[in-house]
Amino acid sequence: MAITDTHTDRRLFTLEQALANVPFYERWRGQDPGPATPFAERMAALPVLTKRDLRAYVPRGFIHEKCGYKEGFASGEVEMVSTSGTTEERVSIVWNQGWWDRSEREASRLHPVLDRIYSSAHREVILTSPLCGSNLCHVGEVPMPERTLDNLLFLNQALDPTSWDNQTIRRMADEMSLFKPAVLEADPAYLAILSRACLLAGYPLYQPECITLSYEFPSRMHYRQIRRAFPGVPVISSYGSTETGHVFTQCQYGTFHQNTATCHVDIQPLHAGRGDTSVGRILVTTLDNPWSVLLRFDVGDLARLRQESPCPCGRSEGLAIESIEGRTRDITFDTEGRVVTVKRL
DSSP states (O other): OOOOSSHHHHHHHHHHHHHHHOGGGGGGGGGOOOTTSOHHHHHHHSOOBOHHHHHHHTTGGGBOTTSOHHHHHHHTSSEEEEOOOSSSSOOEEEEOHHHHHHHHHHHHTTSHHHHHHHTSOOOEEEESSOOBBSSOBOSSSOOGGGGEETTEEEOOOOSOGGGOOHHHHHHHHHHHHHHOOSEEEEOHHHHHHHHHHHHHHTOOOOOOSEEEEOSSOOOHHHHHHHHHHSTTOOEEEEEEETTTEEEEEEOTTSOEEEOTTTEEEEEEEOOTTTSOTTEEEEEEEEOSOSSBOOSSEEEEEEEEEOOSOSOTTOOOSSOEEEEEEEEGGGOEEOTTSOEEOTTTO
């Protein structure tokens, strides 16, 4: 089967290639009803991929057989990177920077402000848990030049943001002013803590062209603290993970649109007796990664499908999500046994 530019053909090609050529999925072949079955039914018949699977079988289990993984690691085309661990305990994955960059750029096209910024070279500051990979680690006292990779500055050096003291807060504020980023990409909890601390201490915060929130569910309190510190700066929510790349991005009307360029998404709905069937688990299949593929990966979060159609922005390809509802593990139940998500609390 030849690869085409259509999302439908690319997702089918990914499924066929994974079942045929990626070692881990050999155990799934017997559950695939086959090419004569519609794609959605084939996917639904397969198991859900979990972080436990990744911990047990990365790296060799998820690398295409045609790829020489030893050569890839030796050349630096791929490396092992630890995830942030915000959904479950950390796992290591096979990281291909070229694929990640493409996922980020394609996702940016879903919002006009991001599209404008990402159409040319720009600087970004990243504020989340410290980066740790095979070649670098930002935990501890790491000088600013060593946390600067090309156009990216990684601010945080502490695993627990509640441990930040005034010296740390001032350092991060000063580094932002020196670096002058166009984009501040942040975990909302981390940025809310930094925002509040700077406001209380009177430390000036550099105002970027936009803020993108990712990595964790943003609460109303997070938004309130961030907007007080960055008045007038567009705050755009993005959704993805280290494992899956950039999956959804908010458009200018607040709808989360799927990044069909580098992923396919299934929403596995809640049982009808347990809650709203427009809410379900987010299962992501990565597309066009030349080294590895994840099929039906459970990111650990819930999403609510958009019921109104179409979105005023005019986009129609892929899923449209009204909201990310929070972690699956954080759900609770009402007195009738129906699911209550973090978003609804």
